[in-house]
Each structure stands twice: as structure tokens, then as C-alpha cells.
Amino acid sequence: MAEVVFSNVQKKFGTFTAVHGLDLNINEGEFVSLLGPSGCGKTTTLRMLAGLEFPSSGDIRIGSRVVNDLAPGERDIAMVFQSYALYPHMTVGDNMAYPLKKRGVKKAEREAAVAKTAELLQLTPLLSRKPRQLSGGQQQRVALGRALVRDPQVFLLDEPLSNLDAKLRGYMRVELVELHRRLGRTMVYVTHDQLEAMTMSDRIAVMEGGKLQQFAPPAEVYAEPANRFVASFIGTPGMTLMDGDLTRQDGCWTFSAPGLSLPVGPLKDIAQPGPACFGVRPEHVRIGEGPVSGLVQVVEKTGHENIVIIGLEGGQRLTGRVPAPQSWTIGESVRLSFDTDFAHIFAAGTHGERLNLTQAPRSANHLNLTTVKTETQS
Amino acid sequence: MMPTFKKILFNLFAWSIVLAVAFPLFWMLVTSVKPGFELFRRPPTILPETWTLEHYWKLLSETNFLIYFRNSIILSTATTLVVVAVATLGAFSLVRFKYRGRESLAFLVLFTYLLPSVVLIIPLYLLMVGLGLSNTIFSLVIAYTTFALPYALWLLRSFMAGIPEDLESAALCDGATRMGAFRDVILPQLLPGIISTALFTFILSWNEYLYALVLVNSDASRPLTTGVMNMLISSFNIEWSLLMAASVMMSVPLIIVFAFLQSYLTRGFGAGGVKG
Ligand SMILES: Nc1ncnc2c1ncn2[C@@H]1O[C@H](COP(=O)(O)OP(=O)(O)OP(=O)(O)O)[C@@H](O)[C@H]1O
Ligand SMILES: [Mg+2]
Numbered sequence: 001m002a003e004v005v006f007s008n009v010q011k012k013f014g015t016f017t018a019v020h021g022l023d024l025n026i027n028e029g030e031f032v033s034l035l036g037p038s039g040c041g042k043t044t045t046l047r048m049l050a051g052l053e054f055p056s057s058g059d060i061r062i063g064s065r066v067v068n069d070l071a072p073g074e075r076d077i078a079m080v081f082q083s084y085a086l087y088p089h090m091t092v093g094d095n096m097a098y099p100l101k102k103r104g105v106k107k108a109e110r111e112a113a114v115a116k117t118a119e120l121l122q123l124t125p126l127l128s129r130k131p132r133q134l135s136g137g138q139q140q141r142v143a144l145g146r147a148l149v150r151d152p153q154v155f156l157l158d159e160p161l162s163n164l165d166a167k168l169r170g171y172m173r174v175e176l177v178e179l180h181r182r183l184g185r186t187m188v189y190v191t192h193d194q195l196e197a198m199t200m201s202d203r204i205a206v207m208e209g210g211k212l213q214q215f216a217p218p219a220e221v222y223a224e225p226a227n228r229f230v231a232s233f234i235g236t237p238g239m240t241l242m243d244g245d246l247t248r249q250d251g252c253w254t255f256s257a258p259g260l261s262l263p264v265g266p267l268k269d270i271a272q273p274g275p276a277c278f279g280v281r282p283e284h285v286r287i288g289e290g291p292v293s294g295l296v297q298v299v300e301k302t303g304h305e306n307i308v309i310i311g312l313e314g315g316q317r318l319t320g321r322v323p324a325p326q327s328w329t330i331g332e333s334v335r336l337s338f339d340t341d342f343a344h345i346f347a348a349g350t351h352g353e354r355l356n357l358t359q360a361p362r363s364a365n366h367l368n369l370t371t372v373k374t375e376t377q378s
Numbered sequence: 379m380m381p382t383f384k385k386i387l388f389n390l391f392a393w394s395i396v397l398a399v400a401f402p403l404f405w406m407l408v409t410s411v412k413p414g415f416e417l418f419r420r421p422p423t424i425l426p427e428t429w430t431l432e433h434y435w436k437l438l439s440e441t442n443f444l445i446y447f448r449n450s451i452i453l454s455t456a457t458t459l460v461v462v463a464v465a466t467l468g469a470f471s472l473v474r475f476k477y478r479g480r481e482s483l484a485f486l487v488l489f490t491y492l493l494p495s496v497v498l499i500i501p502l503y504l505l506m507v508g509l510g511l512s513n514t515i516f517s518l519v520i521a522y523t524t525f526a527l528p529y530a531l532w533l534l535r536s537f538m539a540g541i542p543e544d545l546e547s548a549a550l551c552d553g554a555t556r557m558g559a560f561r562d563v564i565l566p567q568l569l570p571g572i573i574s575t576a577l578f579t580f581i582l583s584w585n586e587y588l589y590a591l592v593l594v595n596s597d598a599s600r601p602l603t604t605g606v607m608n609m610l611i612s613s614f615n616i617e618w619s620l621l622m623a624a625s626v627m628m629s630v631p632l633i634i635v636f637a638f639l640q641s642y643l644t645r646g647f648g649a650g651g652v653k654g
Contacts (some may be wrong), residue, residue, distance in 0.1 A: 044502060047547075048550055050547075050551065051551075052547045052551070071550065071555070072547075072550040072551045072553075073550060073551070073552070073553035073554060073555070077551065078551065078552075079547075079548070079551040081544045082544075083544045083547055083575040085542065085545050085547065087545065087547035087548075087549075087563055087566075088567065089567065098549070098552050098555055098562070099551075099552035100554035102549075102551035102552050102554050102558065103553050146548075146552070155550075218533075247627070343399070
């Protein structure tokens with residue numbers, strides 16, 4: 001009943017288009033992240049959903065209502081701001097009671113609801129303080145509390161964790177996922193942090209330059225990036241992308257770059273011989289033996305694994321990832337091969353479409369999300 | 379050695395400035411309580427040999443002083459209310475609403491200050507006559523508003539710009555109307571700005587002389603500044619004792635206002651430290 005639908009929504013500021021024809025279908029109860037680099041239109045999209053900004057064209061629907069002309073207060077949403085936006089002159093308790101007060105909830109009920117939410121977020125001892133007497137993490141919880149105190153159809157969160165230190169952020173991620181599972185409400189979460197998006201979301205909407213690039217579950221965004229932008233944006237360390245040429249002989253495609261020639265799997269019909277891009281994730285580079293040779297340039301030790309950067313003969317650089325005990329010394333010459341099942345071919349250009357016809361096989365042990373996998377969704 | 383010397387020098391300097399500013403005030407106070415015969419004695423007495431409140435009594439009982447005083451209070455309070463109300467809403471509009479020519483409008487408002495006030499007096503006077511308002515306190519309220527409003531607008535505009543937009547957005551999301559958000563969230567945040575604007579406007583209207591001189595010349599609606607001048611200073615004689623007593627009493631309201639609101643002001647300046 002409270003799904004959220006964007007139909008061909010566009011937002012212009014003067015002559016500048018911040019959001020281009022956005023189509024997005026968010027299911028009821030889903031946790032969706034809007035992920036993208038700074039300035040890509042995430043906040044603008046969220047503010048349009050909140051009613052703080054009006055679309056230049058297109059429709060936004062929450063549940064069965066088209067909300068284009070509704071004021072924020074009439075949309076049954078709650079929003080958490082990146083800056084928290086706590087009312088400085090009100091106590092924590094009054095801050096949390098404010099949305100209830102504005103909706104005409106009686107004082108006794110208000111107090112009960114605030115007490116309950118404060119309990120949930122461990123804010124009870126802080127209720128009579130002013131926001132400026134709180135730490136950043138506490139302010140963040142109050143901002144969350146002000147949203148949770150009601151039971152809105154949709155929660156909107158704009159980078160709520162970005163002002164917290166790394167440890168607290170990790171903790172709050174788990175808390176938020178837990179909260180989402182308990183409440184079962186639709187949540188739209190804006191972030192530029194892929195780790196947050198990957199760990200928390202049911203689906204991720206990757207945006208760039210005001211355009212939706214891909215809308216899919218985290219594993220799919222990782223394993224089958226829709227285009228070169230998504231491929232390069234998702235994953236740390238990033239996917240190695242090499243420019244080269246596609247040639248076709250007897251119906252079989254070959255990708256070649258200086259010092260490199262690789263057969264590639266079946267491609268979509270739109271694939272054309274000519275410039276293209278080859279992409280492979282670090283975990284799908286096999287170092288040790290194979291047809292390609294290169295020199296180890298950098299080894300980064302993270303503890304449980306080593307990131308190896310290898311320079312190929314053609315001058316390209318390639319990132320590989322191996323479990324910790326294996327290591328190489330800088331300057332060592334190595335041979336390597338690629339797990340071609342997991343390699344990608346993209347059309348030319350920064351947003352070149354992924355051309356692979358078959359979906360990459362998705363088996364858990366190959367899908368190396370290591371850092372991002374563990375504390376995922378319910 | 380050196381720092382102590384520097385400190386002494388610095389203190390000497392500071393105190394000499396304080397003295398230079400405070401002495402006329404002190405002299406005003408002293409003169410107002412000296413009996414007439416002691417006033418021109420040579421050498422002058424620093425502290426009066428005999429204290430008297432006769433000048434104050436004379437002012438209050440035998441002259442129009444109280445009428446002027448009442449006029450000044452009404453005039454300054456009304457001007458302050460009008461200016462603060464209009465400037466607050468105007469600043470809100472200039473900062474938060476989006477419409478064409480918003481910036482130019484803000485600058486245009488400042489244009490008033492490019493014209494010397496002498497140039498504006500005659501047209502204003504004719505306008506007031508045309509409106510049938512000449513010789514009323516109300517005409518002065520309008521006149522003072524014309525020059526206090528632009529500054530007040532700019533002052534409040536910068537205070538308003540310092541209030542994060544997210545606060546208002548949050549209130550809207552929490553179910554407040556635009557007006558409700560303004561009242562619940564913006565106004566409390568703006569309070570220090572409103573108080574300093576009010577203070578500024580009140581002092582400006584209280585001390586204004588030129589417009590009052592030209593626009594009003596009936597004793598019923600004269601404010602203190604022109605009233606006292608008119609009453610005590612003539613071409614032949616200056617009633618020094620009465621003048622000083624009047625000056626002391628004219629300063630009292632400002633001192634009271636300042637004493638009350640100054641704490642608000644400093645509190646306001648310290649309050650901006652919250653994230654968001
Ligand atoms: N009120 C506005 N007037 C003009 N341009 C705007 C306005 N608000 C946003 N923009 C522009 O729209 C684009 C998208 O802004 P938006 O705030 O949505 O980015 P974002 O994805 O949230 O970025 P960030 O991660 O930095 O918060 C930016 O280029 C920004 O400059
Ligand atoms: Mg943003």
C-alpha cells in the first residue's frame with residue numbers, strides 16, 4: 001500500500017537539469033538506497049519525494065496517492081536530514097514530540113510515544129537536554145527518533161551517518177537494518193558510501209549526473225553492472241578497466257589491447273567491432289600462471305588479503321586481490337590469467353553499456369564482497 | 379618588566395578613552411543637580427556643594443517635558459514595532475522565497491542611503507501634508523520607518539541567512555505549515571537578530587532630530603529632541619541646568635532598554651553553536 005513510484009520525474013533549477021526523467025518503482029517495505037557521487041541529484045530526488053522541492057515534470061506516487069501537489073506534512077513521510085536539523089531551542093524531548101504535536105496528538109499520548117522511542121534509541125537520559133549539549137552520535141539518534149516517533153508510510157534518510165566516525169557508522173548501519181526489519185516500512189536512504197548501500201539495501205539505485213544508471217539488488221549491481229560507470233563506481237578496490245578493441249571472427253569475439261588478446265563470451269546483438277572496454281574485478285585475476293605477463297608494481301597489505309597492482313606490457317595497470325599468505329615482491333615479473341566467466345565487456349565511452357549476453361554466474365564464493373557482505377540484510 | 383610596562387601603558391590608554399567618553403556624561407549629571415548660582419562659579423566645583431533636584435521638579439511640573447516624553451515613547455515604540463514586523467517578514471521573503479529580482483530588490487532597498495536625508499525631507503513633508511498627516515506623531519513614524527527599515531532589513535536578512543534551511547524543511551516534514559514553521563522554528567532562532575534590530579531602531583528614533591524638526595511643529599506631537607531644544611534654547615538664553623536635567627532623563631529609557639536587552643544580545647551571539 002505504500003510503495004513509492006517515480007514516473008518520468010524531471011527537476012530543473014533554471015536551465016540546469018538536476019534530475020533527468022527518473023523512473024523508479026520502490027516496493028512497499030523495501031529498503032532502497034540512492035547511491036552516487038556528490039552532486040548526482042540524490043538529495044534533490046529525496047527532497048522531491050518529501051515535498052520540499054517540486055518536480056518540473058513527471059509524477060510521484062506514494063501508495064495510491066499522487067503526491068505532486070501535497071505539502072510535506074500531508075505526505076505521511078518522515079525525513080532525517082544530513083545536518084540532523086534538530087530545533088536548537090527545544091529540548092530533545094520537545095524535538096521528538098514536535099511531529100506529534102503538529103498532528104494534533106494529545107499531550108499524554110505524545111509523552112508516551114516519545115518515552116517509547118527514547119527507550120528504543122537509548123535517549124531516555126538525554127530527554128531534557130538541548131541539542132547543543134549532545135555529541136554528534138547522540139544528535140543523530142535524536143534526529144532518527146524524531147522520525148521514528150510517528151509511524152509514517154515512508155522514511156526518508158539523507159546521508160544520516162555521514163557525520164559519524166567510522167566505528168559508530170558501522171554500528172548504526174546494523175541498528176538501522178534491524179530497525180527496518182522491525183518496522184517493515186519503506187525506507188529511502190541516500191548515501192554516497194557504497195559500503196552503506198551494499199550492506200543495508202534490498203535494492204540500490206545508482207545515480208550519476210542526474211540519471212538513474214542501474215536499479216537492482218546489491219549483488220546484481222556488483223556482479224552485473226549495467227554500464228561502465230556502475231562498474232567503476234562499485235567495489236573497493238575498483239574493477240580494472242582496460243580500453244581496447246573488439247574483433248569478431250567466425251561469430252567469436254576477441255578483445256585485444258596492447259600485449260593482450262582474450263577471447264570473450266557471447267555478446268549482445270548491439271555489440272559492434274571496434275573500441276570497447278574490458279573489465280575484471282580484482283578477485284577474478286589469477287596471479288601465478290597464464291598467458292598474460294606483467295610486473296608487480298605495488299602490494300597493499302590489508303591484513304586478511306593483499307591487493308596487488310600489476311603493470312602489463314601494454315602499459316595498462318591491473319588490480320588483483322589474493323588471500324594474505326600469498327604475496328609478491330615489487331618488481332617481480334608474474335604471469336596471470338582472468339576468470340573470463342566473470343569478466344565484462346563494455347561499449348566505448350564512460351557510460352558504455354555492458355555487452356555480455358550471459359549473466360555472470362553468481363556463486364557465493366566467487367562473489368567476493370568480503371568487507372561488505374557479513375552484516376547484510378535480514 | 380617589559381610586559382608590566384606594556385600593561386600599564388595599555389591600561390592608561392584605555393582609561394583615558396573611558397574618561398574622555400564618560401566625562402561629559404558625568405558633567406551632565408553634576409550640572410543637573412547643582413543649584414543655579416553654583417553653575418558658573420570659578421573655579422568650577424567638581425562635585426556640587428549643595429545638591430538639588432529643583433531642576434527636575436521644575437521640568438516635570440512647569441513644562442511640557444512629560445508630553446514630549448510620552449510622544450517620544452509612543453513614537454519610538456511604534457516605529458520599532460512597525461520596522462521589526464515588516465523587516466522580519468521582508469527578510470524571510472528575501473532569503474527563503476524564490477522569485478525574480480530578489481537580489482536586485484535587496485540592493486534597491488539600500489539605495490535610500492545614497493540620498494542625503496536633507497534631500498528627502500521636503501518631499502516627505504509635502505507628502506505628509508497631502509495625506510493630511512502633518513504635525514502628527516504618525517507622520518514621524520512613517521518618516522523614521524523609511525530610513526530605519528532598509529538597515530533593519532539587511533541586518534535581519536543576514537541573521538535569517540544564518541538559520542539553516544534544513545530547520546524549516548524539517549518542520550515542514552514534521553507537519554507544520556509554512557507559517558507554523560516560521561513561528562515555531564524561525565522566529566525563536568531569529569530572536570537575537572530581532573532584538574538587536576529593535577534596539578537599533580529604537581535608539582535611532584529616540585535620538586532623531588532633523589525630521590522631527592521639519593515635520594512636526596506643534597507642542598502636542600513634538601518628541602523630546604526638538605521639544606527640549608525648542609523649550610530651553612532660545613537665541614538669548616540657554617537654560618543649562620534644565621537642559622542637563624532633561625538630558626539625564628532622556629538618557630534613562632535608553633539605559634534601561636540597553637540594560638535589559640544587552641543580556642539577550644550576548645546570549646544570542648553565543649547560541650549559534652549547534653550543528654544544523
Ligand atoms: N536549489 C538549487 N538551485 C540550483 N541548483 C541546485 C539546487 N539544489 C541542488 N542543485 C544542483 O543540483 C545538483 C544535484 O544536487 P543534489 O543536492 O541533489 O546532489 P547530491 O547527489 O545530494 O550530492 P551530495 O552527495 O553532495 O549531497 C547539483 O549539481 C546541485 O548543484
Ligand atoms: Mg545530498
